Amino acid sequence: MTRTSIALFNNKGGVGKTTLTYHLAHMFRRLGLTVLAVDLDPQANLTSMCLDETEIEELWEGQSELIEQGAAWSVLPGTGRVRSGQTIADAVKPILEGTGDIAPVEPAELQPGLWLLAGSLDLSRFEDKLSNEWFKTFAGDIAAIRTTTAFHRVVEQAAAGVHADIVLIDVGPNLGAINRAALIAADTVLMPLAADLFSLKGLSNLGPTLRDWRRNWQQLVLPQVPAGFSAPRAEMRPLGYVIMQPEMRLDRPVKAYARWLERIPWVYSVAVLDEGVPPRGDARHCVATLRNYRSLMPLAHDARKPMFDLKAADGALGSTQKYVHTCYQEFRALAEGLLARTEGPPRS
Template sequence: MTSVALFNNKGGVGKTTLTYHLAHMLRRLGLRVLAVDLDPQANLTAMCLDEYEIEELWENPSELIAQGAAPRRPAGGGRVRAGQTIADAVRPILEGTGDIARVEPAALQPGLWLLPGSLDLSRFEDKLSSEWFKTFAGDIAAIRTTTAFHRIVDAAADAVEADIVLIDVGPNLGAINRAALIAADTVLMPLAADLFSLKGLSNLGPTLREWRRDWQQLVLPRIPAGFPAPRADMRPIGYVIMQPEMRLDRPVKAYERWLERIPGVYAAAVLGGRPPAAEDGAHRIATLRNYRSLMPLSHDARKPMFDLKPADGALGSTQKYVQTCFREFRGLAEAVLDRVDKS
């Protein structure tokens, strides 16, 4: 089993959308996939589940259902039950009553599972932050706290016999994301073709190297033998350019100068090496277009853009766009698997 964290500390680049579609496409390619929502905004969970399932999972009345904008629970129930989010799993640590609680992944489709997130996960931030430096001294309680995500994800992946785990994390360099990334074998970075993504890369790369160094040099040697701790490899496998406007299958000119700068910033900041020539795209895995009207149709149908049918509103020429979307995400999934294998 290999884990991939999708991360950029600049928000709004389409990270959760990429995680959702990549998970579904990897399943289409025959892998057993576990998607993990470690973003306290829990947007991946909201994309994967129906509104009545979210209502039950979080034990909160849905405003969309109350307003008639989403259907009420059909006969037969949903795929989740209350108390089965990652926030529920870490609650005993947060409240000082014990270690992690076991949670059951939700089966979305044959071969695809979700470890749901929750808005309550944000409460774990201060606990993770205060325990971080205690791990340097080998404090076992602090180590249990910091490795909680790793152990929760590992247990869930073992339970469903996952081939690959995709971890969706929030857009910041806080303590929750540090614990999430320490649990990841590899890191895939979604980027937009703009100044803010370049600034995000400049901050992200050195921070990942610092976290990796601190964990491997200061913490791992102090962890008791047999304790299930991650190695914090966090190997960068490349980046995906998200949602540039396309003309004749190429990004329009307004984005070109930013696209030309990304390879150099990625190599220097993330890989810690000498910047390559601007045209060197060796670390770019794919460029995904803006699919415009497919996204709201996808949200309404609760299915990936590349699975939309005429009954979902994908009519006429839109169906050709759906086919293009399928080809591009299939190519992306195959490229990600190749990078993961090589890493």
């Protein structure tokens, strides 16, 4: 298949975006694809899900709290999966400091065919630089274009280096400069949603913003990019949305959930796709609805593996194993559905 990239984004936090990215990366690998997961969220939550604390300490060249508290030894040997100074923040550091262009970084191989371009809390320092350079790109400022395309070029080099079939990009829940640079580097955008007011409000803000970014980049910037310079097309084609079911609470009755659920197709069609009001009950843009796997998450966290890979030795006993199987079926169906929408047939 032709390499494609998917950014998972909703500017409302807490909808399970990083968890979804992590599990999709593993499921795409199960389907036979070579996967590059990219952590462009300055909170680095995807990195913390993929690596243990000793590896993160080695990667970030800093002392972890566990080691400072004496709960782990600082002399623990590395796993060999990571090397210090190999994060997305290290890649853009020369631009930030004005000493050069992007630096080469190596993704960490989590398992055969699954790679992570790790994040860092230091990435937040790049926000102001990106913000200041955005409008300069409209005038064809080459330094500004180099800065704004940094994520695209880092990811492009990393993906080519590991021969990735698919790139998954995890970004933070906001419409700031870091996310703008991350999203214009994406071919497609998948939107995880909760059926609530806050997700719908985020969706209504997201659609017009993506269109503005796409239009400005394609009409004002791309015509001024020098020949031979790698710049993204800023396609950001909406793939659809995934509904993340909540845990039902007494203060959040089922009727309220259903009411917001009915409004999602309307808001997505009008705000994101800039189309007319869809017919009632139209759910063609809903890629999947994922149930709440609250009981599996602690086991998966302790075992440091996806929920659908949990075994009896990990504590998934009895009826829990049936739940694990259901989880596997749902994520496989989601991954195959996404591949169909990106025009890449799934591999067995």
